[in-house]
Amino acid sequence: MISHSCLFSLFLILSLIWKSSSIPNPDETQPKKRTLEKELSSKEHFHSKEHNPDYDHEAFLGEEAKTFDQLSVEESKKRLEIIVDKIDHDKDGFVSKEELKDWIQYTQKRYIHNDVENQWRTHNPENKEKITWDEYKKLVYGFMDEVNVDELAKDEDQGFSYQVMLNRDKRRWDVADINGDKALTREEFASFLHPEETAHMRDLVVVETMEDIDKDKDGKVSLREYIGDMFRGSDLGEEGEEELPDWVKNEKEQFAMYRDKNGDGYMDGEEVKNWILPPDFDHSEAEARHLIYESDADADQKLTKEEILAKYDLFVGSQATDFGEALVRHDEF
Numbered sequence: 595m596i597s598h599s600c601l602f603s604l605f606l607i608l609s610l611i612w613k614s615s616s617i618p619n620p621d622e623t624q625p626k627k628r629t630l631e632k633e634l635s636s637k638e639h640f641h642s643k644e645h646n647p648d649y650d651h652e653a654f655l656g657e658e659a660k661t662f663d664q665l666s667v668e669e670s671k672k673r674l675e676i677i678v679d680k681i682d683h684d685k686d687g688f689v690s691k692e693e694l695k696d697w698i699q700y701t702q703k704r705y706i707h708n709d710v711e712n713q714w715r716t717h718n719p720e721n722k723e724k725i726t727w728d729e730y731k732k733l734v735y736g737f738m739d740e741v742n743v744d745e746l747a748k749d750e751d752q753g754f755s756y757q758v759m760l761n762r763d764k765r766r767w768d769v770a771d772i773n774g775d776k777a778l779t780r781e782e783f784a785s786f787l788h789p790e791e792t793a794h795m796r797d798l799v800v801v802e803t804m805e806d807i808d809k810d811k812d813g814k815v816s817l818r819e820y821i822g823d824m825f826r827g828s829d830l831g832e833e834g835e836e837e838l839p840d841w842v843k844n845e846k847e848q849f850a851m852y853r854d855k856n857g858d859g860y861m862d863g864e865e866v867k868n869w870i871l872p873p874d875f876d877h878s879e880a881e882a883r884h885l886i887y888e889s890d891a892d893a894d895q896k897l898t899k900e901e902i903l904a905k906y907d908l909f910v911g912s913q914a915t916d917f918g919e920a921l922v923r924h925d926e927f
Contacts (some may be wrong), residue, residue: 671906678899688896694882702878706791708783717783724777729766735760762802769798790871800867807866814860817849885909 657806681689681697717733718725738756770778770786772794778786789802790797807819821842853861853869861869889897902909 596892625776626853656872670910671903674903674906674910675899677910678902681802682899688898689902690896691879691882691886694885694897695876695878699880706784706788710780710787713787714780714783724775724779725783727764727771730767731760734763747761762805766795766802767797770794796867796871799870800863803865803870805865814862816860817846817854820849820853820861890922 654752678689680749681693683693683696713726715721717730735756738760756760766786766789767778770782770789770792772782785792785795803812804815807815807822809819809822810816824845849861853865855865855868885908886895888908889901891901891904
């Protein structure tokens, strides 16, 4: 039998390190989030040329946006005021682009920090200096020694291989293990969980992404494979473009215009790297610029609290988060 603790640990890790392409999508009209695509939000910023404020909410508030509770306009503005005071580091009464950019980066990193802390405690309850590979393997994959081989084979028949997962984890572990002692410090463990955040892990991110998307294993990603990573529809519109969801049409355009840079109909490894880890684009700065553009009534390139509150729906909508509560408790920023 598989213990509940092992199953929980397994699925927790799955959500972080495995692309969701092997899991059936119950609603083929909606895109799946690409787990390794570095964005400030899982939402599209512009959908069919219409601005989507949900993107800004997640960019501004980070992962805590998922815990929004419906609030009145008055309460929402009240909590936003607290956040604005935290953003204004130099206390000059204005929020500059740099302060806003720093805040956005902070909210994004806060999720990663919390996730690493939670998983560190889960895998290291004794709070030792390091976690060994054997300890991690036993906790996450120990059930494989107890489960009938035929039962595991059934999962593999559905395109889901625990052995492949274990091998990928071991490879990622070895790359994160800088000194090669087969054990990870907390910092190395953070690189293992979130490799896209660490410079020496990023080539591995590209390799893993290619492995997930390149279904025919020819070393490149076709349009069908690119869309198929998110879309379970069998037809990409060759005989009926009008029947495709709008987001699929948009992704086809993105592939042709921006992903496939050399126009050969495929993405190679370098093009995949430019896609998931763009070297010359700072999402936080772009979002800060966008928020200022939308809210800066007097066009002085900085925001007053009044200007932000006047556009509260852009920043937080009619909602506030547990993160706002954390600010009331004087969490540091």
